[in-house]
Amino acid sequence: MEKKTVLFVDDEPNILSGLKRMLRPMRRTMNFEFAEDGPAALEVMAAKKVDVVVSDMRMPGMDGATLLATIQDQYPHAIRIMLTGQADDESILRTVSVVHQFLAKPADPELLKQVINRATALQDLMADERLKEVISSIGPLPSLPETYARLQQVLRDPDGSLADVAAVIEQDLAMSAKVLQLVNSAFFGLFRHIESPGRAVNLLGLDTIKALVLGVGVFTDMKTVSSKIFNVKALWAHSMATAAFAKEIAIQETDDRVLIDHTFVAGLLHDVGKLLLFCRMPEEYEQAMHLATGSSCSLLEAEQEIFGLSHGDVGGYLIGLWGLPGPVVEAITFHHRLHSYPDPGFGPALIVHVADYISYRLVPDHCIGEKPQLDEEILDQAGMLDKIGQWSDLCAELQEKNSDR
Numbered sequence: 001m002e003k004k005t006v007l008f009v010d011d012e013p014n015i016l017s018g019l020k021r022m023l024r025p026m027r028r029t030m031n032f033e034f035a036e037d038g039p040a041a042l043e044v045m046a047a048k049k050v051d052v053v054v055s056d057m058r059m060p061g062m063d064g065a066t067l068l069a070t071i072q073d074q075y076p077h078a079i080r081i082m083l084t085g086q087a088d089d090e091s092i093l094r095t096v097s098v099v100h101q102f103l104a105k106p107a108d109p110e111l112l113k114q115v116i117n118r119a120t121a122l123q124d125l126m127a128d129e130r131l132k133e134v135i136s137s138i139g140p141l142p143s144l145p146e147t148y149a150r151l152q153q154v155l156r157d158p159d160g161s162l163a164d165v166a167a168v169i170e171q172d173l174a175m176s177a178k179v180l181q182l183v184n185s186a187f188f189g190l191f192r193h194i195e196s197p198g199r200a201v202n203l204l205g206l207d208t209i210k211a212l213v214l215g216v217g218v219f220t221d222m223k224t225v226s227s228k229i230f231n232v233k234a235l236w237a238h239s240m241a242t243a244a245f246a247k248e249i250a251i252q253e254t255d256d257r258v259l260i261d262h263t264f265v266a267g268l269l270h271d272v273g274k275l276l277l278f279c280r281m282p283e284e285y286e287q288a289m290h291l292a293t294g295s296s297c298s299l300l301e302a303e304q305e306i307f308g309l310s311h312g313d314v315g316g317y318l319i320g321l322w323g324l325p326g327p328v329v330e331a332i333t334f335h336h337r338l339h340s341y342p343d344p345g346f347g348p349a350l351i352v353h354v355a356d357y358i359s360y361r362l363v364p365d366h367c368i369g370e371k372p373q374l375d376e377e378i379l380d381q382a383g384m385l386d387k388i389g390q391w392s393d394l395c396a397e398l399q400e401k402n403s404d405r
């Protein structure tokens with residue numbers, strides 16, 4: 001396979017030389033380029049094909065956010081990773097949509113390596129000819145749901161406040177009602193009834209509410225009528241349960257907020273590829289479902305047979321196009337094939353894989369023709385296999401509370 005080229009941009013020469021030393025052992029598999037500021041980075045980009053850009057946020061002249069936005073515009077195929085210091089919170093919000101993944105400074109060499117490997121694996125997959133063919137036969141892809149896009153805009157404004165976020169949700173009455181209904185389901189374990197999006201943001205956090213707005217928006221925008229075998233409501237219920245279970249598992253094992261939030265969004269959108277395929281090619285998708293019910297092949301094999309790819313690939317492609325964080329895109333893409341994921345340790349991809357399986361075991365009717373299998377070998381390698389019983393009990397408890405309400 002062709003060697004990938006990674007470009008590092010940092011205004012501190014010490015950091016660049018540290019990176020050079022650290023990356024030396026990886027030179028057999030990757031090419032590295034280094035630039036000391038934004039304009040120098042753009043010169044490198046103009047001279048050769050760069051696959052991944054890792055940029056510092058704070059640089060004199062052109063800052064990292066502006067550089068990555070320019071790169072997104074001119075070289076959309078390049079993966080954009082931002083290195084951030086502790087004081088960068090606000091500027092991070094401003095750049096969310098131009099960055100594939102954030103990494104804290106100083107970068108841990110192992111983590112950096114993993115992130116680059118995962119991102120390039122996904123890049124190869126997205127460049128797959130068959131995927132491009134199916135995507136182009138689907139027609140223009142749905143755009144980011146409007147209310148979610150407006151939320152992102154508010155978040156990018158340095159003067160934006162939580163009240164502004166709530167106001168955006170309130171303006172969309174249907175959205176507001178649906179989000180509140182979800183917030184008040186037992187999945188979130190809140191003990192009082194929440195009546196306003198503002199309260200919901202305060203209690204559950206901005207990222208959870210943002211994810212719900214995105215999920216509701218996607219399912220509302222892709223207007224499609226359920227058929228005899230494809231029930232859109234059931235798919236939504238399955239997605240919501242998978243998200244809640246995934247979040248529960250994540251909280252049980254870590255207090256990494258970002259990981260927990262990524263896991264929740266990925267759970268909510270993991271089967272969005274099914275919705276997209278059914279919405280745009282209903283006959284072919286039903287054919288796949290018939291094939292899966294009528295014979296001994298799984299839905300994934302049937303999708304492969306008819307489309308040459310699976311709903312994970314299509315869903316990941318769409319979510320990647322919308323600029324959601326790399327770990328979310330990866331979890332959606334690989335939720336049925338952890339074995340081809342370059343980093344199947346504990347993280348959103350592994351958790352969503354398990355939550356999807358538990359969701360199927362607890363509410364099989366909601367799975368729309370799919371019978372997810374646990375990849376026990378990978379779970380064993382990740383040292384997580386013996387956790388499955390405990391995780392299943394946790395989710396069953398949550399499911400029980402939810403059906404009582």
Ligand SMILES: [Fe+2]
Nearest residue numbers: 270271336370
């Ligand atoms: Fe799936």
Ligand SMILES: [Fe+2]
Nearest residue numbers: 270271356370
């Ligand atoms: Fe699923």
